[in-house]
Each structure stands twice: as structure tokens, then as C-alpha cells.
Amino acid sequence: MHDDKKADSPCRESKGHGVPESASSPLMSEQVFRSRLAALCKGPIQVDFTFNRASLLRASLVRGVIKIRIQHAFRAADDNTLKALADFVQKPESSSQAILKGFVQSRSELICFFAEKAQSGQCAQVEYVPEKLLNGRELKPQGRHKNLEKVLAKVADDYRLDAKGIGIFWSQGREIAGPKRRSIRFGSFNSKNRTIRIHPVLDSPVVPDFFIEFIVYHELLHAIFPPTKKPQERRSIHTGQFKQRERLFARYDEAIAFERKFAREKLGMKIK
Numbered sequence: 001m002h003d004d005k006k007a008d009s010p011c012r013e014s015k016g017h018g019v020p021e022s023a024s025s026p027l028m029s030e031q032v033f034r035s036r037l038a039a040l041c042k043g044p045i046q047v048d049f050t051f052n053r054a055s056l057l058r059a060s061l062v063r064g065v066i067k068i069r070i071q072h073a074f075r076a077a078d079d080n081t082l083k084a085l086a087d088f089v090q091k092p093e094s095s096s097q098a099i100l101k102g103f104v105q106s107r108s109e110l111i112c113f114f115a116e117k118a119q120s121g122q123c124a125q126v127e128y129v130p131e132k133l134l135n136g137r138e139l140k141p142q143g144r145h146k147n148l149e150k151v152l153a154k155v156a157d158d159y160r161l162d163a164k165g166i167g168i169f170w171s172q173g174r175e176i177a178g179p180k181r182r183s184i185r186f187g188s189f190n191s192k193n194r195t196i197r198i199h200p201v202l203d204s205p206v207v208p209d210f211f212i213e214f215i216v217y218h219e220l221l222h223a224i225f226p227p228t229k230k231p232q233e234r235r236s237i238h239t240g241q242f243k244q245r246e247r248l249f250a251r252y253d254e255a256i257a258f259e260r261k262f263a264r265e266k267l268g269m270k271i272k
């Protein structure tokens, strides 16, 4: 989703002269903006205001909450723009994007006023580049064959690990394996939003449950044992302690064997 269209009006004059007048809608307070937008959305939302210039709007779905980072200028949104915004963060479509683009073009002065770099005159143009939105369709625990939330609950239960507050989703699987690849990440853990992502190549009937459980177990251990960082030492992700815990997985040897076989036979990787 990239849009190169730029608003015409330069806005160097806006520095230090108070908030530029916004023709039809006055600026809402942050609170009012939040509650009005929330009223238009089905699920919970979290709104953080930014002074960004390039990235005016960014939304992602994190554990069922739509997290929205949006530039302050959107507080001048009229009803129609707010509605488009609510539509966009829930399900991006070209019609709502067009309305948002129109808002950005008509409010470029206000956007530049709120932009961090406007002071130095660097905000000559405003771009509307919504960042890749990870909506419900792309980030789901339910795959075609396996439900990751169930896997996580089972693993947490089996090994008495605390998985509270940890989200789990199928990733978009951009990594493609093949003879040139020596490794593929079947899973990852993001410590910022405490989310586990699993590669969709594992959402297959040929992948036994115990193997997905092993991958989820591994990522859950990352949540429980964060990387250590001793001074003047490389960050250690798979520490000795980590590996010891990993080997406590009931079918560890089988899982490692399956991983090799799967990578070689199904993904065509050159693995001994």
C-alpha cells in the first residue's frame, strides 16, 4: 500500500503561529477523538497520537486490539473522515482510503503544523502513506488446519508455563524455502507486543501436532527467558539454560528429526 500522491500546498509559514484554522471542523481533544472513533469500531481500539510527518496513520491488530498511531491533525476530522478512518483500520478498502487521502490533502497545513520537522521548514509536502495494515484476515490464530491458540493453551498446560497475555498468529510467511536456503524460521517471538508468529508452511495436514507444539513451546520459552545481555558480550538468545529447557520437550528428538526431514523433503532445502 504505497501512494505517491502528494498534497500541493507547502506549509513553511505555519511555524509558531498557533494551530492553523481548520475550515469545517475544530480540533477535537484527544479524549473526544478516541471515544468518537471507538464508537465507530466494533472491537477495542488503542489510539496514540504522533507528530510524524511521513507516517500519518498506522494500524495493527495486536491480540484483538486495533492499535492506531495517528498524527494529531486527524483530530480535525469531520464525521465522514472519522467514519472512513474507522472503516480503514478495520478493513482497508480503496473507498475509505480515498476519503483519508482527501482529508490529508485538504489539511496539509495542519499536518505540517503538527509535524516534528516543520519548524525547520522541511515539511514542504505531505504524503499519505498508510503503513501496511495487519488486519484480522492476515493475523489469525485459526489456520486452515490448525488453531494456534489451542496449541498454545495445550503447551502452556502441558509444561506449566504462563502464556497469559501472549498473542499467537499465523505469520504472512514471506520467507520461502528452497535449495538455496539453509534455514527457515518456523516461529518467532516479538517481545514488544508479546506475540508469537508461526510460519504458515506448518499449517498443513502433513505436519504432526507435536511438531507445531514444539515450535510454539520454543517461542513460549523466549517469552519466559528473555535474551541475556552481559556487558561486552553478544546478545545470547538461545542460552544454555534455554537449550536445557527446550530439551525438556517430551518429543524433542522426534521434533528435531521431523524438522530436518520436513525441511529437506517438503521444502526442498539442502539439509544434511
Ligand SMILES: [Zn+2]
Binding pocket: 218, 222, 237, 238
Ligand atoms: Zn529461538
